[in-house]
Amino acid sequence: MDLENQNFILQVIILIIQFFIVLIPFLGSKALYDRRKRPLNRFSFRGYMLLILGILLIICTCLQIKITNKISFQNEVQLNKKLERRDSINQRENKKNDIATKEALAKYNLEIQDSLNNAQIRIRKIIKDSAKINVMNGDDPDFGICDIKKIKDTLSSKSVEIKICSNDAASEKITFAIDVIVEVSPGKYQYIGKNVLSNKNIFVGKNKSMSPEILIPNKITNQLILFHMVGEYTKFGTKKKFNLDRLYCFNQYAPTKPYGYLFPDKEEQVREFIKTSHNRR
Structure with a gap:
């Protein structure tokens, strides 16, 4: 069973426990706790039920917190993986754009050159048949x-x-x-x-x-x-x-x-x- 389903089941159990904790004091007329009796007999049956339900509520709440933290951690890991995949896709897209740019510039007698000295891309204009391309206008x-x-x-x-x-x-x-x-x-x-x-x-x-x-x-x-x-x-x-x-x-x-x-x-x-x-x- 995955964590999401476990978390849902715990939420249902906690709601049921809370319901009975609220309901039990209204059932019957006998007191929940009687100081006049011996220590082990001071709690009535309904009193022991409330005590047990209270302990179960604490345990279930702790388990739910633990599961919620695991879910948050898993979501964070998944998000980081998606970010890494996105970065990888962007790098591939940039390479495709570089190829498309070279093809587009070639139509206007332009080419992209990689400078080995400063690792920067510069654009160089080539003059063919004494024709100059003016990109300043427009x-x-x-x-x-x-x-x-x-x-x-x-x-x-x-x-x-x-x-x-x-x-x-x-x-x-x-x-x-x-x-x-x-x-x-x-x-x-x-x-x-x-x-x-x-x-x-x-x-x-x-x-x-x-x-x-x-x-x-x-x-x-x-x-x-x-x-x-x-x-x-x-x-x-x-x-x-x-x-x-x-x-x-x-x-x-x-x-x-x-x-x-x-x-x-x-x-x-x-x-x-x-x-x-x-x-x-």
């Missing part, structure tokens, strides 16, 4: 979250997919993190944690996207989850750099359109909370 990229959706639930966590787009132009040298915040009550917020999802080697093409996943513990049952995206990115092929500091909201119980933006007054509240939280850390 629109600036609008890089940020463009959709949020819950993928699946497990016993210990929920998996949320964060779709991040680079609209109007390609972005490179991307580095960002996402803070997870929940609204515990109107105007009150709680900081859950930080997810660092990329490094400066990431490239996202024009009107393309990347979709990392964030695991959120199932104990977070609040309706409104906030994602604070901070970092920086560069327009592809230029030195034009942009800062990221954006807030997004996700209603995990909304049947449709759970993703969106905050109203200005609420965003001001959240930013004040973020500022205060960062000052404390």
